[in-house]
Amino acid sequence: MANEIYWGATLERGNPFRSPRAIGEFHAGELGFGHVVLAVDDYESSLRFYRDGLGLLISDYIELDMGAAGKTTVAFLHSGPRHYSLAIAQFPAPKRLHHFMLQVRDIDDVGSTYDLCQDLRVPIASSLGRHTNDLTTSFYMVSPSGFQVEYGHGGREIDDDDWEVRTHHAASVWGHRSAPAMPVVAATHPAD
Numbered sequence: 001m002a003n004e005i006y007w008g009a010t011l012e013r014g015n016p017f018r019s020p021r022a023i024g025e026f027h028a029g030e031l032g033f034g035h036v037v038l039a040v041d042d043y044e045s046s047l048r049f050y051r052d053g054l055g056l057l058i059s060d061y062i063e064l065d066m067g068a069a070g071k072t073t074v075a076f077l078h079s080g081p082r083h084y085s086l087a088i089a090q091f092p093a094p095k096r097l098h099h100f101m102l103q104v105r106d107i108d109d110v111g112s113t114y115d116l117c118q119d120l121r122v123p124i125a126s127s128l129g130r131h132t133n134d135l136t137t138s139f140y141m142v143s144p145s146g147f148q149v150e151y152g153h154g155g156r157e158i159d160d161d162d163w164e165v166r167t168h169h170a171a172s173v174w175g176h177r178s179a180p181a182m183p184v185v186a187a188t189h190p191a192d
């Protein structure tokens with residue numbers, strides 16, 4: 001998988017993004033846009049590449065029981081205050097990009113977007129829930145390309161001076177129920 005590293009993107013500070021919907025700002029800026037979670041073929045060599053090669057720091061781990069698919073460990077990595085910008089794991093996924101996450105400043109924007117996705121019949125992969133490690137309250141929708149988009153609020157920020165790496169044994173404190181439990185039907189495009 002190719003990684004692009006860049007510096008000096010043009011910022012339109014005087015003309016920030018304004019959604020046509022009545023929602024507030026994304027929580028990005030110096031924290032970066034959010035995070036990505038990659039499904040990798042080789043967990044150990046990927047960890048060496050991102051941690052030992054590129055110098056990202058381990059935030060924590062989650063050990064996941066995937067039922068019939070066995071167990072896997074997800075490693076979460078950061079390069080600044082955002083709890084994590086990258087996570088990697090060996091798990092079955094339709095794309096190498098499992099999902100990316102966008103963070104909004106207002107929990108109501110998560111709720112109204114959750115409603116909108118259901119109104120537009122956007123497939124929901126995971127219901128509203130809260131993660132154990134980064135504490136984000138979020139839900140996951142399925143993009144037309146097959147990867148997921150997580151839309152959330154309240155992701156924690158950390159300080160390396162007092163951060164302790166630990167291993168969690170569940171991804172969520174509550175919620176994030178998988179699709180079969182959701183009253184959302186198959187993908188169709190909004191009425192057009």
Ligand SMILES: [Fe+2]
Pocket residue numbers: 035037099100101150
């Ligand atoms: Fe995520």
